[in-house]
Amino acid sequence: MAAPPPALTLPPSQFARLQPHAYLLAHLSPPASSNQPSIRANGRASSQFRPTSANTGSLTHTNGSAVVRVGDTTAVCGVRAELLPTSDIASWSVSRSGAANNAQQRQTSSNSNSNDEIDPEESQIQDFNLLVPNLSLSTGCAPGFVPGAPPSALAQSLSHQILALLHSTRLVRADDLRVWYQVPRLGETDTKGQGQGEGGMDVDDDTTTHGQGKREIKAFWALYIDIMIVSLAGNPFDAAWAAVLAALRDTKLPRAWWDVDNEMVVCSDAVAEARRLALRGLPVASSFCVFEADAAAGWRAVIVPDAEEEREIEESARKGMLRRWVLADPDGYEEGLSQERVCVVVDKVDGKTVIVKLEKNGGWAVDGRELKQLVEIAADRWEAVKEILEQC
Known part of the structure; x- marks a missing residue:
């Protein structure tokens, strides 16, 4: 009895090694007919952090x-x-x-800015x-x-x-x-002269x-x-x-x-x-990476023959509308497939979110609107990290 012919499909582990970009894109952008949600290869949502x-x-x-x-x-x-x-x-x-x-200059500055609590000698650190x-x-x-x-x-x-x-x-x-x-x-016995240095100079x-x-x-x-x-x-x-x-x-x-x-x-x-x-605040860092689909444009026409989706990808690229996903807390697999990185460090003072640091490098895909959304995600991440550290 003849053996059955080998299967023409690849297991997910081999597909991930041979075509990493296409593998991640297949999870983030599944076919509409499959009714599958857009999730990352590790099972997380785009804005979800690891435990x-x-x-x-x-x-x-x-x-x-x-x-x-x-x-x-x-x-x-x-x-x-x-x-x-x-x-x-x-x-x-x-x-x-x-x-x-x-000293005199610092005294003048402190009088003019009575609400400023910055230590003038903080630069010693x-x-x-x-x-x-x-x-x-x-x-x-x-x-x-x-x-x-x-x-x-x-x-x-x-x-x-x-x-x-x-x-x-x-x-x-x-x-x-x-x-x-x-x-x-x-040798100081005269209380009248307290608060004065040698020669009557103010101290x-x-x-x-x-x-x-x-x-x-x-x-x-x-x-x-x-x-x-x-x-x-x-x-x-x-x-x-x-x-x-x-x-x-x-x-x-x-x-x-x-x-x-x-x-x-x-x-x-x-x-x-x-x-x-006595630390000042609790600045929490949240990192993101940008995954773009155009690097694998046309891959689905080879794996899943859908000419309509291929035309949509080509039309989006021609119009300059790059399909991209901003992924929170990227793992090693996702970091190797992205070039643009965003790091947001936030703290909360009196219930208000304060942006301590905002750094973006490797590209220009993320605009101001998306940066505002990332700050909101980082504020939620701050609450989670604060609760974890308070339980230590």
Whole structure:
């Protein structure tokens, strides 16, 4: 008895490898006669994010840590705090002189803008490199990243993006990283002269108290933020940034003070005296990619002989109306089929959505109307991430 002839159809797994673009397009744009909804190859809707989970305090040798999983992409973040004495900062004396020369200018600016709460010395975080993020992909997270290999271009780019976002959002307060010393005012018995310096010169109220001298910064806390991507399945930036947020929310700094006798900064080993960072807001990143159908124009005429649909594709291309889909939280398969990327970082203040960062590169398909829709999707994503982090 003769064997039956081999089937002329391909299984979905082989079709996805041989024709990845056509495979994704077949899910996003099914034939009208099939009555199938437009879904992605992974079963998600265009605006749907992958399941997200977070866990904090997993690393006991750090001041703060977190593990965040977005789908099959997993990021581990650990924050290590180290003291940086001001005596080891070469430009510290210069920065102090500049701050003293601009004291009057800052006072005038604060009087004219009474509602402005920006610390004039917030630039110390950036000037002295107090936040040092480092992202590593050399963990065998994907076949293209071999353990022990030098940092790839993607790892360096992600590290730079995280550092730039930390600086632009001013997430960490500079005052949380300062170690102060209150200089005693010796030989001061005349209370009438309190609030005045030598020679009757006025002294800023925020640097002196009754019976005490000026406050001096003796050291800073430098935060080394190490991120490891242990599993990479697309969209590493959102997972890495969420891990940084969760780790910083978990970070506790020991109580530190200046020991006058030993002329050094001393830290307390009491866990109860450690304090958490008072972060500014909760900026959440949401990434999107743009998938265009024109790259596979005419493919359906070969697989499913429908001349009418082929003419519709050609007519749309001729008129410049590109069929495209904006996909939220792209996985590795979708990232390889798209060129245009959009990253939206939002925060909410008093119930209002604030756009912290809006970045688009790789094309010009997304217009202003679609960007507005992406901001609304990112605002909903903010609510979901906030609930996840609050449960940690």
